[in-house]
Amino acid sequence: MHRQDRKEGSIVDALDLDTPALYVDLDVLERNIARMQEQCRAWGVALRPHVKTHKIPEIAKLQLEAGAIGITVAKLGEAEVLPGDDVLVAYPLLKPKLPRLRALAKKRRVKVAVDSVDVARDVHGKGIETLVEIDVGVGRTGAQSPEQAVEIAQACSDFQGIFYWPSWLDEAGFRAACVKIDAVLDALSASGFEARIVSGGSTPGAAKTPLIPRTTEIRPGTYVFYDASSLAAQVCVEADCALRVLTTVVSTAVPGQCVIDAGSKTFSSDQTVGAGTFGHFIGRAWTMRKLNEEHGYVEIPGPAHVGEKVWVVPSHCCATVNLHDEIWYGRRGRVEGSWKVAARGKVR
Amino acid sequence: MHRQDRKEGSIVDALDLDTPALYVDLDVLERNIARMQEQCRAWGVALRPHVKTHKIPEIAKLQLEAGAIGITVAKLGEAEVLPGDDVLVAYPLLKPKLPRLRALAKKRRVKVAVDSVDVARDVHGKGIETLVEIDVGVGRTGAQSPEQAVEIAQACSDFQGIFYWPSWLDEAGFRAACVKIDAVLDALSASGFEARIVSGGSTPGAAKTPLIPRTTEIRPGTYVFYDASSLAAQVCVEADCALRVLTTVVSTAVPGQCVIDAGSKTFSSDQTVGAGTFGHFIGRAWTMRKLNEEHGYVEIPGPAHVGEKVWVVPSHCCATVNLHDEIWYGRRGRVEGSWKVAARGKVR
Known part of the structure; x- marks a missing residue:
């Protein structure tokens, strides 16, 4: 190994x-990995760690062996050298990267977060699923309203759910985010889109996961090392x-x-x-x-x-x-x- | 190449x-290298570029071919992979690194900047010269007074001169630095130490080099790219x-x-x-x-x-x-x- x-x-x-x-102290690393996995079980969500934190295949393997359902990456280049049969590219992937994404999808299950109709339309191919990103108050990327989320979902060839990034939001921020998520999920549902996946994230926000109860998985990264x-x-x-x-x-x-x-x-x-x-x-x-x-x-x-x-x-x-x-x-x-x-x- | x-x-x-x-635009790179070399000639100082900026052997070679007298590095690992027969390690090098420094000195002329009696005493070996670092107002490293500079020089086995880092000092800062440099050089001279080298530096301060007229060489790095x-x-x-x-x-x-x-x-x-x-x-x-x-x-x-x-x-x-x-x-x-x-x- x-x-x-x-x-x-x-x-x-x-x-x-x-x-x-x-x-890296291995005792601490292993304990951190085991603990986050246990906590996710207790919160009733799956763990899909963001491997941009460590970028090390051996650590990704420890996370997967402990029960992670797959990995999260920001860039395709990370996915290409790190293990995990189920890969979420938590990044808007544009056309020039599609050949590499399709090559990846031949060997592994691939999901991509999209936040515009154009990108949603472009990102398609065998084995490529999409999540619609929702801005829950951080102001970086993501649909700004339930209506936008529905429009983007309509452009997706294989819509699987939604994606949000809580960054360092505090408890009040999480409660506001929950209201937004619920509104988006209701609007999607009314338009015939059932979100099988509601992907949240981040280590600082992990303990606040229960504040957004419809979350199905989280993507913390830092917790391996803190x-x-x-x-x-x-x-x-x-x-x-x-x-x-x-x-x-x-x-x-x-x-x-x-x-x-x-x-x-x-x-x-x-x-x-x-x-x-x-x-x-x-x-x-x-x-x-x-x-x-x-x-x-x-x-x-x-x-x-x-x-x-x-x-x-x-x-x-x-x-x-x-x-x-x-x-x-x-x-x-x-x-x-x-x-x-x-x-x-x-x-x- | x-x-x-x-x-x-x-x-x-x-x-x-x-x-x-x-x-990197090569036309611009080559012009930047040529210009700084010309300016150094006009100021009457030698150019010993800090190669930490680019870390690329081919660019160091262009600098040397244009007339640089050698290279400046912060770490031995840089010197080990970048060209230049005359290497200044602009960093206090402690005992555990000495074997590598001595190995380097077998093939290339090596200078080290020191700012304490202990380090000055430790850094010795065939072909290893020392410069005493003077703090000219930046407050990072370097002797704080002419007396300290003399003490450190006395501990050097092959004293060659002094070293200062003006960082982003403005014109008033340069004038104050000049007063300090002159006082140090006078104190060293009074104790029998003639500084053959007075090494200054930094791209933002390059044009102010004439404000410290006893400078013999400068160590800008950024100017290759800006x-x-x-x-x-x-x-x-x-x-x-x-x-x-x-x-x-x-x-x-x-x-x-x-x-x-x-x-x-x-x-x-x-x-x-x-x-x-x-x-x-x-x-x-x-x-x-x-x-x-x-x-x-x-x-x-x-x-x-x-x-x-x-x-x-x-x-x-x-x-x-x-x-x-x-x-x-x-x-x-x-x-x-x-x-x-x-x-x-x-x-x-």
């Missing part, structure tokens, strides 16, 4: 890894953060500050949602105030030492993983091997 | 590229922007907005410095207000059409390039081939 298992004589203590290095943004939003606790970045203090020249050897090319420039900082330090009351490409500017209340190794939970795990070709994994601080981030950079 | 030259029957019009796609941040700062004009991202409008569902198929996994999350937006559209009065991983939220004053292709100059070219395995290049909108971004992801 693993690309590279540990060989005799190689590094076994994660703290000995050359830095910066991404490390991150500093999940932590700041109290979606998880520190012990749930499976992905950590090992870094080294490289400069303490400026008083009250140290600089670590990881910047936006290691973490991404994404801020910790709501906090405005750039990650969470394990076991230290340090604050990452700013990033350059290869430097993290850390505000420190006490001393720091050049050469000191520190663990950081990144602000946004999906963006961090996508910067790296490989990720180490192991248990209890030991390194057991590394995974290739197979779908890294697959933006097409 | 090029990894993949265009084959008969392949795409020739850049607008036919599958999106999102990075494209970007929307350079444009907003009036460091260049639109025609100088050699790197552009071809994107497609994928949704117009939300009124007053369109969504393009490129988000932070294509551009990075870096904002356009000073503007707070996320890139510059060519030929359209559109504003990129927000990015998700694969979606760009664009404010549009008039209509946009699903399927419409649009060119975007990214906010920060260095961060954008580092997300991609390959970049297309050509002239006058034609595609001539692609380069592998050989040092992509080399954060160690």
